[in-house]
Amino acid sequence: MKTRTLILAAAVAVALAFVPMFGSDVMIQFGINALVLAVLAQSWNILGGFGGYVSFGNSVFYGLGTYGTAIAMTTYNLPFGVGLVIGVVLAMLGAALVGVPILRLRGPYFAIATLGLNGAMMAIFSNLPIAGTNIGLVLPLTRNDTMFYELSLALLVACTLTVFWISRSRYGMGLIAIREDEDAAGTMGVNATLYKVTALILASIFTAVAGGIHAYWSTFVDPASAFDSTLNVRMVIMCVFGGPGTVFGPVIGSFVLSTVYEVLAAQISTAAALLFGVVIVLAVIFMPRGLADIMRDRANFTLRYFIRNIRENRL
Amino acid sequence: MTAPAKTPASRTVIETRGLTKRFQGLVSVNNVSFAIAENETLGVIGPNGAGKTTLVNMISGTLTPSEGEVIFDGARINDVPAFRRAHLGIARTFQVMKPFPGMTVLENVAVGALFGRDGGVKSMAQARESAREWLEFTGLGKRIGVGADSLGGPDRKRLEFAKALAMKPRLLLLDEVMAGLNPVEVDEVVDLIKSIRGQGLAMLVIEHVVKAIRSLSDRVMVLHHGEKIADDDPTTVLEDPRVIEAYLGKRRT
Numbered sequence: 001m002k003t004r005t006l007i008l009a010a011a012v013a014v015a016l017a018f019v020p021m022f023g024s025d026v027m028i029q030f031g032i033n034a035l036v037l038a039v040l041a042q043s044w045n046i047l048g049g050f051g052g053y054v055s056f057g058n059s060v061f062y063g064l065g066t067y068g069t070a071i072a073m074t075t076y077n078l079p080f081g082v083g084l085v086i087g088v089v090l091a092m093l094g095a096a097l098v099g100v101p102i103l104r105l106r107g108p109y110f111a112i113a114t115l116g117l118n119g120a121m122m123a124i125f126s127n128l129p130i131a132g133t134n135i136g137l138v139l140p141l142t143r144n145d146t147m148f149y150e151l152s153l154a155l156l157v158a159c160t161l162t163v164f165w166i167s168r169s170r171y172g173m174g175l176i177a178i179r180e181d182e183d184a185a186g187t188m189g190v191n192a193t194l195y196k197v198t199a200l201i202l203a204s205i206f207t208a209v210a211g212g213i214h215a216y217w218s219t220f221v222d223p224a225s226a227f228d229s230t231l232n233v234r235m236v237i238m239c240v241f242g243g244p245g246t247v248f249g250p251v252i253g254s255f256v257l258s259t260v261y262e263v264l265a266a267q268i269s270t271a272a273a274l275l276f277g278v279v280i281v282l283a284v285i286f287m288p289r290g291l292a293d294i295m296r297d298r299a300n301f302t303l304r305y306f307i308r309n310i311r312e313n314r315l
Numbered sequence: 316m317t318a319p320a321k322t323p324a325s326r327t328v329i330e331t332r333g334l335t336k337r338f339q340g341l342v343s344v345n346n347v348s349f350a351i352a353e354n355e356t357l358g359v360i361g362p363n364g365a366g367k368t369t370l371v372n373m374i375s376g377t378l379t380p381s382e383g384e385v386i387f388d389g390a391r392i393n394d395v396p397a398f399r400r401a402h403l404g405i406a407r408t409f410q411v412m413k414p415f416p417g418m419t420v421l422e423n424v425a426v427g428a429l430f431g432r433d434g435g436v437k438s439m440a441q442a443r444e445s446a447r448e449w450l451e452f453t454g455l456g457k458r459i460g461v462g463a464d465s466l467g468g469p470d471r472k473r474l475e476f477a478k479a480l481a482m483k484p485r486l487l488l489l490d491e492v493m494a495g496l497n498p499v500e501v502d503e504v505v506d507l508i509k510s511i512r513g514q515g516l517a518m519l520v521i522e523h524v525v526k527a528i529r530s531l532s533d534r535v536m537v538l539h540h541g542e543k544i545a546d547d548d549p550t551t552v553l554e555d556p557r558v559i560e561a562y563l564g565k566r567r568t
Contacts, residue, residue, distance in 0.1 A: 169439065188478065189402055190398055
């Protein structure tokens with residue numbers, strides 16, 4: 001990766017840190033949501049983008065993060081930090097327990113198996129007295145949007161740095177080899193099971209922290225919002241839109257899509273979801289390799305780029 | 316069947332005992348026993364469907380044998396997963412080439428250096444350096460930066476070869492690395508293989524090019540319908556009437 005790209009990324013991160021000083025309340029709140037979504041897309045990128053395993057179960061880690069934090073703070077009156085740690089530990093345990101059996105499945109079978117996880121967790125937490133059953137939990141109110149914003153930004157930076165490290169490490173090479181051809185990777189000495197499970201656990205850490213931050217900020221957790229499978233769909237869309245298996249693609253993708261959605265919702269509230277869907281369909285048809293691919297070779301970014309993609313998709 | 320001509324001092328690297336693989340009703344490999352010693356090259360020939368690739372799959376760990384044993388360096392490795400066999404020092408090429416299409420040629424080979432024998436090297440810089448050397452060696456030095464999916468047939472064969480070599484194997488399984496090459500290219504690959512012999516490396520070479528098999532192999536084993544029908548020095552085997560019959564059919568008298 002070019003030094004220029006890294007300097008630019010660092011400058012953007014620093015600039016974003018100053019947004020709460022100048023931005024409006026609405027702006028900061030939009031920022032928190034966008035940053036949390038970017039963390040989710042970036043975490044999904046670890047196993048999904050580098051390892052090539054499309055998971056619809058990552059939102060479970062988000063849910064475990066929210067509930068870990070919420071239960072610790074309400075039932076046990078523990079501080080927020082301890083809540084986050086509990087959430088992360090829960091999510092890591094979940095990732096390890098679920099990952100070992102499910103990551104034996106390949107391709108669509110893996111994706112289908114992960115689809116069931118949200119429903120299962122929702123059913124479990126709806127019946128847990130400690131988690132407030134299906135009514136949910138109300139967290140102590142803290143009106144400090146700037147803190148939540150900066151926390152989310154710090155988390156996104158940490159997550160992106162982790163992905164940056166992955167992209168240039170032996171570990172990342174192993175994951176990419178698995179994505180490209182798992183059997184060939186195995187005969188070349190890559191311990192595929194270990195790599196896939198650790199990738200899922202790594203993703204679960206950042207996803208759970210994002211969930212914890214969001215739970216404390218929104219002060220309310222219930223099974224339906226914690227284990228929301230559409231949240232997972234958004235992670236996948238944002239990551240794929242930006243460029244799976246790249247360092248900055250998922251971040252850019254989620255920022256762009258969050259903004260598009262926000263603008264659409266403000267202009268034409270009812271049709272926003274529909275138009276959002278149209279944007280995604282067009283994106284998948286015209287630029288299936290994401291924004292990152294376009295930026296990588298800007299010289300070829302002409303009409304021909306789109307035509308080539310359409311041809312390759314046999315549309 | 317005569318006993319393989321072997322120097323008594325050389326150590327056996329790989330050995331199979333009564334190796335059998337059944338796919339439902341079909342017996343693909345039937346009761347095959349053989350051994351390859353250090354510095355020895357075993358050529359394996361046989362008509363299509365004779366079970367050559369299945370045999371390699373059982374040694375490299377992509378398939379589990381139905382019966383029999385795979386013994387590497389004196390230890391039974393039937394239940395050892397493929398990646399751990401790579402760490403032990405077993406490397407292979409695939410007849411149907413399996414480059415990692417989304418990686419560059421250099422990265423493809425670096426994977427071998429990073430994860431091969433004894434778990435490979437830990438440093439990316441070292442892996443790239445070693446990958447560069449093996450690509451130079453296999454004649455792909457000028458194509459280091461291109462995507463692996465943009466390579467043509469012969470270059471893909473070279474890439475397979477470089478990837479396996481970067482793993483620093485003790486046993487190298489070459490599954491038809493010369494298929495589809497023209498005679499000049501075949502000679503080049505034969506020279507490459509000859510130049511890596513020695514240093515303890517045991518090799519199993521599956522090939523249809525008889526000239527190449529003759530010049531490379533210390534011994535030639537013939538498989539037919541999954542069974543071993545010959546295992547001897549190249550000249551004896553290639554003139555064996557049963558071998559000729561297996562390949563060309565019965566001579567009409």
